[in-house]
Amino acid sequence: MATAPNTTIGKVRPHQTQNEGLIFEKSSPGKRGYMLPPLDVPAVDAAALLGDAHRTVPAGLPELSEIEIVRHFTRLSTWNYAIDLGMYPLGSCTMKYNPRVNEFVARIDGLAEAHPYRPEALAQGALEVLDLLQKCLIEITGMDAITLQPAAGAHGEFTGILLVRAWHQSQGNPRKKVLIPDSAHGTNPATAAICGYQVENLKSNSDGGIDLEALERQVDEDTAALMLTNPSTLGVFESQIGRIAEILHAKGALLYMDGANMNALVGKVRPGDFGVDVMHLNLHKTFSTPHGGGGPGSGPVACKAFLEPFLPTPVLVQSENGAKRWDYDRPQTVGRVRAFYGNTGMFIRALAYILANGPDGLRQTTEDAVLNANYIRAKLEDLYELPHKTPSMHEVVFSDKRQAAQGVKTGDIAKRLIDYGFHPYTVSFPMIVHGALMIEPTESESLEELDLFIDAMRSIAREVEETPELVKSAPNSTRVARLDEVTAARKPVLRWRQRT
Amino acid sequence: MRYLPKSPAEREQMLAAIGAHAIDELFASIPAVYRLQRDLDIPRQQAESEIIGYFKAAGQKNATDYASFLGAGAYRHHRPVVIDAMVQRGEFLTSYTPYQAEITQGTLQAIFEFQTMIAELTGMDVANASMYDGSTGAAEAVLMAARITGRHKTVVARSVHPEYREVLATYLRFREMPVSEVGYVAATGRVDLAALEAAVTEETAAVLIQSPNFFGTIEDVAAIAEIAHRKGALLIVTIAEAVSLGVVKPPVEADIVAMEAQSFGVALSYGGPFCGVLATKEQYLRQIPGRLAGQTVDANGYRGFVLTLSTREQHIRREKATSNICTNQALVALMATIFLTVYGKEGIRELAEHNLAKAHYTAKALAAAPGAKLLFEGAPRFHEFVLKTDELPEAWQKRLFDEKIVGGVDLGRWYPELAGATLWCTTEVVTREQIDTAAKTLAAVPVEA
Numbered sequence: 001m002a003t004a005p006n007t008t009i010g011k012v013r014p015h016q017t018q019n020e021g022l023i024f025e026k027s028s029p030g031k032r033g034y035m036l037p038p039l040d041v042p043a044v045d046a047a048a049l050l051g052d053a054h055r056t057v058p059a060g061l062p063e064l065s066e067i068e069i070v071r072h073f074t075r076l077s078t079w080n081y082a083i084d085l086g087m088y089p090l091g092s093c094t095m096k097y098n099p100r101v102n103e104f105v106a107r108i109d110g111l112a113e114a115h116p117y118r119p120e121a122l123a124q125g126a127l128e129v130l131d132l133l134q135k136c137l138i139e140i141t142g143m144d145a146i147t148l149q150p151a152a153g154a155h156g157e158f159t160g161i162l163l164v165r166a167w168h169q170s171q172g173n174p175r176k177k178v179l180i181p182d183s184a185h186g187t188n189p190a191t192a193a194i195c196g197y198q199v200e201n202l203k204s205n206s207d208g209g210i211d212l213e214a215l216e217r218q219v220d221e222d223t224a225a226l227m228l229t230n231p232s233t234l235g236v237f238e239s240q241i242g243r244i245a246e247i248l249h250a251k252g253a254l255l256y257m258d259g260a261n262m263n264a265l266v267g268k269v270r271p272g273d274f275g276v277d278v279m280h281l282n283l284h285k286t287f288s289t290p291h292g293g294g295g296p297g298s299g300p301v302a303c304k305a306f307l308e309p310f311l312p313t314p315v316l317v318q319s320e321n322g323a324k325r326w327d328y329d330r331p332q333t334v335g336r337v338r339a340f341y342g343n344t345g346m347f348i349r350a351l352a353y354i355l356a357n358g359p360d361g362l363r364q365t366t367e368d369a370v371l372n373a374n375y376i377r378a379k380l381e382d383l384y385e386l387p388h389k390t391p392s393m394h395e396v397v398f399s400d401k402r403q404a405a406q407g408v409k410t411g412d413i414a415k416r417l418i419d420y421g422f423h424p425y426t427v428s429f430p431m432i433v434h435g436a437l438m439i440e441p442t443e444s445e446s447l448e449e450l451d452l453f454i455d456a457m458r459s460i461a462r463e464v465e466e467t468p469e470l471v472k473s474a475p476n477s478t479r480v481a482r483l484d485e486v487t488a489a490r491k492p493v494l495r496w497r498q499r500t
Numbered sequence: 501m502r503y504l505p506k507s508p509a510e511r512e513q514m515l516a517a518i519g520a521h522a523i524d525e526l527f528a529s530i531p532a533v534y535r536l537q538r539d540l541d542i543p544r545q546q547a548e549s550e551i552i553g554y555f556k557a558a559g560q561k562n563a564t565d566y567a568s569f570l571g572a573g574a575y576r577h578h579r580p581v582v583i584d585a586m587v588q589r590g591e592f593l594t595s596y597t598p599y600q601a602e603i604t605q606g607t608l609q610a611i612f613e614f615q616t617m618i619a620e621l622t623g624m625d626v627a628n629a630s631m632y633d634g635s636t637g638a639a640e641a642v643l644m645a646a647r648i649t650g651r652h653k654t655v656v657a658r659s660v661h662p663e664y665r666e667v668l669a670t671y672l673r674f675r676e677m678p679v680s681e682v683g684y685v686a687a688t689g690r691v692d693l694a695a696l697e698a699a700v701t702e703e704t705a706a707v708l709i710q711s712p713n714f715f716g717t718i719e720d721v722a723a724i725a726e727i728a729h730r731k732g733a734l735l736i737v738t739i740a741e742a743v744s745l746g747v748v749k750p751p752v753e754a755d756i757v758a759m760e761a762q763s764f765g766v767a768l769s770y771g772g773p774f775c776g777v778l779a780t781k782e783q784y785l786r787q788i789p790g791r792l793a794g795q796t797v798d799a800n801g802y803r804g805f806v807l808t809l810s811t812r813e814q815h816i817r818r819e820k821a822t823s824n825i826c827t828n829q830a831l832v833a834l835m836a837t838i839f840l841t842v843y844g845k846e847g848i849r850e851l852a853e854h855n856l857a858k859a860h861y862t863a864k865a866l867a868a869a870p871g872a873k874l875l876f877e878g879a880p881r882f883h884e885f886v887l888k889t890d891e892l893p894e895a896w897q898k899r900l901f902d903e904k905i906v907g908g909v910d911l912g913r914w915y916p917e918l919a920g921a922t923l924w925c926t927t928e929v930v931t932r933e934q935i936d937t938a939a940k941t942l943a944a945v946p947v948e949a
Contacts, residue, residue, distance in 0.1 A: 022612070022613060022616075023613050023841055027845075029845075033582075034580065034847045036851060037928075039854055039857055039858075040931060040932040041935070043853075043857055046856055049856065049860065050718065050748065050856075054748070055745070055747055055748055055749045055750065055849075056749070058845050058848075058849055059617070059745065059746075059750075059848065061840050061841070061844045061848060062844055063845050064844065069842060070586070073589075073610070073834075074589065076607075077586070077606050079603075079604070079605040080591040080595045081591075081603035082591045082592075082595040083590070083594035085590070085591070090596060093596060097503055101551055101552065104552065105552060105555035106769070107584070108558075108559040109564045110556075110558070110560055110561070111555065111558065111562065112767040112769050113564065114770040115568055115576065115768050115770075115906075117909045118562075118566075118568070119897075119901075119906065122566065123562055123770065124561045125558035125562035126558070126770045136542045139542055140540060140542070151636065154824040155636070155825075174674075185815075186813075186814040186815040186821070186826075187815075189814075190818060190824035191824045193820070193821075193824075194643075194671075194823070195674055196674035199819040237530050239529050267536065267539075267540055268535065269527075269530050269535050273534050273536070274534045284827065290594050290831070291594065291830075292587075292592065292595070292831025292832075293598060293610075293834065294596070294597035294828055295597075295773075295831065296772075296827075296832055297827035335666055335669055336663060337667060338636050339633055339634065339771070340633075340663065340770070341770065341771050341772070342772055343772040344772050345767065345769040345772065345773050346773060348555065354542060354543075355550075355551050355554065356548070357545060358542065358544045359541075359544070360501070361503075362540060362542075363539075363540075364501050364504060368504055368506060368511075370527065371518075371526065372514075374518045375517060378517055378518045378519070391529045415600075415602070423603065443503075444505065446505035447510045447513070447514065449505075478603055479802075480601070480602055480605060480798040480800075481602070481799035481802075482602065483601045483805075484796045484797055484798070484799075485806050485808065487796055487797070488794040489794070489811075492808060492809060493795040494626045494627075494794050494795075494808075495625075495627070496616045
């Protein structure tokens with residue numbers, strides 16, 4: 001069913017996008033997009049100064065004028081879907097609105113131009129921002145201490161598990177293994193492995209939660225920690241969380257919480273109050289910093305007081321005169337996890353978000369996120385299989401069982417959503433649900449947008465019955481059709497080259 | 501709350517559709533004992549104007565009107581305004597990682613262009629989509645070299661950024677991967693080749709150097725590569741000042757280049773977000789961590805781009821992945837891509853030459869002060885240099901502050917033997933007038949009464 005140009009489907013009507021080649025194909029020698037001011041010191045002979053180290057062959061960078069550059073990147077931008085265009089129901093990714101004031105304040109001169117090695121006396125403004133954010137995040141998580149240094153969620157996991165390891169080591173034995181539920185994000189086992197731990201899989205129970213008996217069986221004196229996502233990747237709160245913490249602590253193991261799903265908890269319940277020892281946050285999920293097409297993120301790690309001595313250096317402290325400074329003298333530290341202090345630009349944005357919300361706004365945000373997910377669940381569970389009937393928090397996971405009977409898989413339904421003007425949900429994850437459709441609307445969706453999404457999903461369910469080929473060939477309205485990923489991986493072309 | 505698009509009546513309507521009477525019914529799975537029964541103790545909800553006021557005040561406390569000679573891994577260059585205009589387009593800013601290629605061709609093509617530019621600049625065959633920053637990129641490069649060689653020891657030059665070395669130590673400390681350090685030659689600040697020769701063995705996976713190094717000196721990459729390769733080790737060159745590649749020969753003898761691209765149009769922002777990136781030879785491609793964009797065709801034969809070779813990555817491979825990295829620095833990489841497009845082939849050279857000239861002038865002017873001299877004069881350098889003064893740095897730093905100038909950073913905090921020596925950087929944004937004032941102020945050593 002080809003869509004005529006003036007036909008509306010779901011909430012979209014196709015419109016023009018312009019073709020645009022690679023920037024290198026548009027280049028011609030002698031064009032310029034820049035001008036440097038006249039050199040106000042004597043020019044130097046680079047070849048003479050640098051000798052053998054002088055670059056004689058210039059890099060093959062493109063040469064274009066400013067208007068061509070603006071058009072190039074503007075045209076590319078129009079090929080992207082984005083939150084600013086519509087709902088982004090990616091489960092586990094928390095694609096919420098990225099407030100514009102965050103971008104504005106992150107660009108304020110005194111903050112954006114601050115060099116990381118400027119004397120602390122001239123950096124008090126930046127340090128105060130970091131300090132206030134730390135205090136807010138400690139209060140939100142119910143933990144005792146925090147580092148803002150990790151650059152993203154996975155980097156936070158790495159830092160958190162290093163804290164666990166350093167603490168165990170200080171007790172005389174680093175221990176050998178980390179337990180990870182089969183519903184976990186791939187970063188969890190990858191993190192445990194790079195921290196030198198064996199990964200031991202923990203099978204979920206029939207509700208998709210932690211199987212307490214299995215946990216009790218598997219936790220032993222070799223267990224360093226359990227890495228737990230709560231709510232789980234099924235969007236379900238581990239109601240036995242207190243018992244889970246007890247089982248671990250009884251054997252001297254720690255409870256690590258992956259904070260990817262913190263958007264379901266903020267202002268309603270605090271991980272520090274339910275037994276978590278250490279956790280990371282994703283500022284680019286819960287705290288509205290933009291995803292930017294894949295980063296930058298920021299992954300602060302909050303912990304209980306007994307882990308505080310091991311935090312990465314430097315740690316922000318306050319001098320007696322009230323001035324803030326960096327403390328490098330931390331004998332038990334796990335060391336640095338990156339240069340400087342972390343992604344400060346993201347800290348500014350996250351703090352702006354927290355200030356815009358306040359305690360009441362953050363709580364309402366959480367409630368709306370959970371309300372939205374449950375609304376979608378209620379409106380779709382007659383057409384899509386709900387493998388786990390446990391109460392949903394901020395996301396709901398269906399399976400493609402009924403549609404698969406018609407030969408249509410979750411990936412096809414996801415691609416068809418694109419034709420209706422939506423970004424796909426998360427496909428085939430968590431792995432404990434066969435053919436998963438993982439939907440996280442976040443709080444940022446209006447009732448109107450939610451209803452359009454629900455209509456689209458219902459319409460696709462009908463199409464699966466009536467015209468399955470239409471769904472299997474989707475998307476039908478995008479600039480490019482499904483791309484050949486097999487060839488891309490088999491014969492990788494990862495850069496442009498001048499034709500010779 | 502102004503970001504939440506629902507009226508109270510709509511919330512009621514939705515609760516009714518769900519079959520719940522009150523919102524807290526949806527939180528019933530959280531045991532009551534844990535539920536927070538109070539407001540979070542954080543500042544109250546604030547208006548946009550209040551938020552801007554708060555951050556402006558913080559910015560002012562940071563003292564914005566100082567000229568700065570700070571470098572040391574974070575560099576201030578002019579950032580063409582089209583960069584911000586482009587990256588603030590919501591379609592770039594608020595898009596997710598481009599796993600759904602049909603609706604993220606913009607991001608994917610931009611990554612492909614970034615990878616090409618980095619490969620061109622570094623003289624490597626391929627580059628990835630980005631890493632967190634230069635320091636973590638260098639550490640990941642060492643792990644990559646260990647996978648390739650099947651060896652586990654690393655030799656790192658002391659002239660590598662001290663914080664990069666600290667990060668490397670953190671990454672290796674629980675993997676039983678020993679690191680040994682090789683010193684520098686006092687006259688040049690370059691890697692001590694004899695010591696390197698002695699340190700590299702048949703068990704060495706990687707030799708890690710920085711060029712231009714932490715002192716601003718350009719290393720003899722070819723000679724170091726020969727020493728590393730003779731023993732079957734890989735050479736990793738990290739580059740903290742990417743603009744240097746406009747005028748400094750790329751480290752083509754390296755096996756992996758771990759670069760910090762912050763200089764390409766990225767704000768200092770008190771140390772992040774920056775943009776690391778790894779580049780390497782074709783044969784090591786499948787061991788590179790992080791995302792890669794690749795070219796392919798769609799069902800209709802049109803050119804398109806996808807994230808590829810993802811079987812290296814954590815979401816497929818889990819504990820067997822090349823790294824746990826997931827989110828990287830995509831938007832910052834886009835900034836670098838636009839920067840490199842604005843300057844282009846000629847501009848990056850001209851820009852680098854301006855930096856070279858400014859630093860050359862500054863070094864001469866400062867070294868003319870009584871009791872001042874340059875260290876490491878015996879080797880070529882880019883736009884950083886080390887100055888030793890008879891007077892203690894704290895003394896002249898204070899005089900410079902009075903002139904609203906931040907001078908070089910004291911190396912003693914990382915190199916006890918260099919206490920009192922300071923690392924200076926002059927980029928194109930520092931004016932001759934500021935340089936002259938700094939030189940004059942430095943020279944104004946108070947006469948003892």
